[in-house]
Amino acid sequence: MKYFQPQSVEEALELxxxxxxxxxxxxxxxxxxxxxxxxQPLGLIDLGKISVLREIKEIEGSLEIGSMATFAExxxxxxxxxxxHALWQACQTMGSPQIRNQATIGGNLGNCSPAADGxxxxxxxxxxxxxxxxxxxxxxxxxxxxSRTPLLEQGTLIRGxxxxxxxxxxxxxxxxRRKALAIARLSVAVSVxxxxxxxxxxxxxxxxxxxxxxLSEALGQELSGQExxxxxxEKGVLEVQRIVREALGTRASAPYKRVAVxxxxxxxxxxxxxxxxx
Amino acid sequence: MKKRGIGLGCSWYGTGYGNGFPxxxxxxxxxxxxxxxTVLTGAVDVGQGSNSIFAQIVAxxxxxxxxxxxxxxxxxxxxxxxxxxxxxxxxxxxxxxVLKAVRQAKSSLLVxxxxxxxxxxxxxxxxxxxxxxxxxxxxxxxPLADLVFQARLRGERFISAxxxxxxxxxxxxxxxxxxxxxxxxxxxxSAEVEVDTETGVxxxxxxxxxxxxxKALNPxxxxxQIAGGVTQGIGxxxxxxxxxxEGKIKNPAFSSYLIPTALDVPNIEAFFVEDAESTGPFxxxxxxxxxxxxTVAAIINAIDDAVGVRITSIPATPEKILKALxxxxxxxxxx
Numbered sequence: 001m002k003y004f005q006p007q008s009v010e011e012a013l014e015l016x017x018x019x020x021x022x023x024x025x026x027x028x029x030x031x032x033x034x035x036x037x038x039x040q041p042l043g044l045i046d047l048g049k050i051s052v053l054r055e056i057k058e059i060e061g062s063l064e065i066g067s068m069a070t071f072a073e074x075x076x077x078x079x080x081x082x083x084x085h086a087l088w089q090a091c092q093t094m095g096s097p098q099i100r101n102q103a104t105i106g107g108n109l110g111n112c113s114p115a116a117d118g119x120x121x122x123x124x125x126x127x128x129x130x131x132x133x134x135x136x137x138x139x140x141x142x143x144x145x146x147s148r149t150p151l152l153e154q155g156t157l158i159r160g161x162x163x164x165x166x167x168x169x170x171x172x173x174x175x176x177r178r179k180a181l182a183i184a185r186l187s188v189a190v191s192v193x194x195x196x197x198x199x200x201x202x203x204x205x206x207x208x209x210x211x212x213x214x215l216s217e218a219l220g221q222e223l224s225g226q227e228x229x230x231x232x233x234e235k236g237v238l239e240v241q242r243i244v245r246e247a248l249g250t251r252a253s254a255p256y257k258r259v260a261v262x263x264x265x266x267x268x269x270x271x272x273x274x275x276x277x278x
Numbered sequence: 279m280k281k282r283g284i285g286l287g288c289s290w291y292g293t294g295y296g297n298g299f300p301x302x303x304x305x306x307x308x309x310x311x312x313x314x315x316t317v318l319t320g321a322v323d324v325g326q327g328s329n330s331i332f333a334q335i336v337a338x339x340x341x342x343x344x345x346x347x348x349x350x351x352x353x354x355x356x357x358x359x360x361x362x363x364x365x366x367x368x369x370x371x372x373x374x375x376v377l378k379a380v381r382q383a384k385s386s387l388l389v390x391x392x393x394x395x396x397x398x399x400x401x402x403x404x405x406x407x408x409x410x411x412x413x414x415x416x417x418x419x420x421p422l423a424d425l426v427f428q429a430r431l432r433g434e435r436f437i438s439a440x441x442x443x444x445x446x447x448x449x450x451x452x453x454x455x456x457x458x459x460x461x462x463x464x465x466x467x468s469a470e471v472e473v474d475t476e477t478g479v480x481x482x483x484x485x486x487x488x489x490x491x492x493k494a495l496n497p498x499x500x501x502x503q504i505a506g507g508v509t510q511g512i513g514x515x516x517x518x519x520x521x522x523x524e525g526k527i528k529n530p531a532f533s534s535y536l537i538p539t540a541l542d543v544p545n546i547e548a549f550f551v552e553d554a555e556s557t558g559p560f561x562x563x564x565x566x567x568x569x570x571x572x573t574v575a576a577i578i579n580a581i582d583d584a585v586g587v588r589i590t591s592i593p594a595t596p597e598k599i600l601k602a603l604x605x606x607x608x609x610x611x612x613x
Contacts, residue, residue, distance in 0.1 A: 096539075175477055175596075178517060179541035183533075256478075256597045259604075263476030 002043035016155040025107030067106020086121040086170035119213035123205035124189035171271030285579025287572030292459025293366040298448030303372035304358035304441035313423030320360035321372040322352035341405035366564030373559035374442035382438035465489040469576035478596030493561035504548035511573020
């Protein structure tokens with residue numbers, strides 16, 4: 001099998017076009033899938049030497065995150081802590097320190113596991129994805145990309161994410177079987193804009209309750225433009241339970257998850273409104 | 279809502295193979311002319327520290343330091359069989375074999391030394407701090423290495439082979455009576471947990487563990503074995519579940535068969551009670567398995583104390599707890 005290590009995005013795109021090889025980010029999923037034979041790439045294009053893909057920076061009212069930024073780097077970033085708190089939280093609990101050192105946010109999207117820890121946070125924060133192919137660039141909302149099948153065409157590189165900075169507050173919580181090295185069984189990310197005691201532009205995203213993480217626009221609208229109080233919180237709890245019930249249908253995990261999501265939803269909100277938690 | 283509770287678990291446990299099965303350990307010992315000693319035994323140290331224990335036993339008997347003793351273990355080409363590292367038996371069983379072996383080698387050493395020091399009986403000879411000499415007379419002693427070296431030149435060697443068999447009789451198949459195990463180990467643990475009534479997640483906040491070890495030959499190891507046992511007990515109570523599908527294991531990997539990580543393990547306070555076991559080496563008995571036994575009962579009782587539901591199958595998963603809570607609150611009818 002061929003292995004490439006391009007030094008620039010252009011070189012990587014050219015290689016993907018000519019060789020039909022697969023992009024390799026942190027490899028924490030891809031390498032395991034190769035071992036089990038689940039994927040059999042014709043070649044690998046290691047993105048690890050393209051330093052521009054690792055950048056985390058603030059540009060013109062947006063937080064820009066390169067696809068090769070690792071969970072450890074994001075989890076230690078002051079900028080991410082302040083401007084994209086839900087994502088920062090997701091990066092604290094994903095996998096273990098060793099996995100966080102290796103795994104990247106772009107790889108999290110590329111692999112697109114139902115339980116991917118980074119995706120609900122990015123969805124709630126209103127992230128856009130920047131994609132590149134040899135033919136050109138495309139920028140689109142993450143929720144739009146997640147509705148595509150297949151997720152990415154051959155030769156498409158995830159360059160990074162752009163999160164609008166508009167003073168939103170956000171939180172993330174996940175339920176795993178244990179406290180570390182646990183695949184999310186449920187995850188919830190919430191982002192709100194606070195206007196006095198009113199919350200606007202509420203975005204709620206869920207993970208591990210379907211094929212892919214998703215944004216619940218209905219729930220966001222339901223909660224937006226209202227006074228943030230216990231009544232609203234309880235309304236949100238009932239709604240999120242209903243959404244999970246609908247999303248899971250008759251799956252074996254449904255009876256548990258549709259109840260337990262209440263606790264996860266509250267915990268995600270507790271970051272935003274400490275007194276609104278349990 | 280998060281609710282806290284405290285639970286207690288107690289255990290007694292027969293150590294060794296039991297029920298009349300021949301439970302034999304053996305050891306070879308040689309005392310060398312450089313003031314060191316070698317132990318050969320088939321007992322396998324799987325990380326629990328039995329090699330250290332055997333070195334300590336020999337050192338104690340010969341008045342040496344543990345680092346003066348070289349333990350060769352678990353080599354079927356060279357070491358005498360000492361059974362499995364199982365049944366909480368190596369410190370007690372193989373410890374006894376090692377102690378018998380070193381005492382046998384030592385007795386010929388003492389007889390030789392008594393002659394050298396013109397002492398009427400070997401009872402008057404002592405081994406202390408690397409020296410051998412006349413009891414109570416510090417002026418009449420020589421380094422152990424010197425004496426063994428001199429003996430060697432005269433064709434005398436201090437080598438022994440011994441074995442030890444644990445006491446055990448089969449139980450009467452009719453009445454179930456008998457004395458299948460010797461000795462028994464006792465322990466008690468209490469656990470404090472926090473149960474999330476919305477998600478069913480149980481977090482163990484603290485475990486206090488007290489175990490009767492006869493005599494703690496190595497207190498640090500005792501503490502380590504208790505911490506390890508409690509950790510395994512937490513996994514047993516809350517996580518570990520072998521899932522089968524038509525006889526095939528569905529979760530044959532540590533990514534799907536979960537055990538606790540460091541973050542899942544709470545503060546563990548370990549205490550031990552020393553009530554010397556008269557048949558054990560220096561009064562010691564085993565602790566391996568007993569350290570994990572009371573943990574499950576303590577955690578299940580603590581869950582009951584916290585939220586008032588009785589979990590009757592392990593692991594006590596969040597699903598089972600939420601289901602039991604719903605049944606208790608009358609939300610779901612029992613089938």
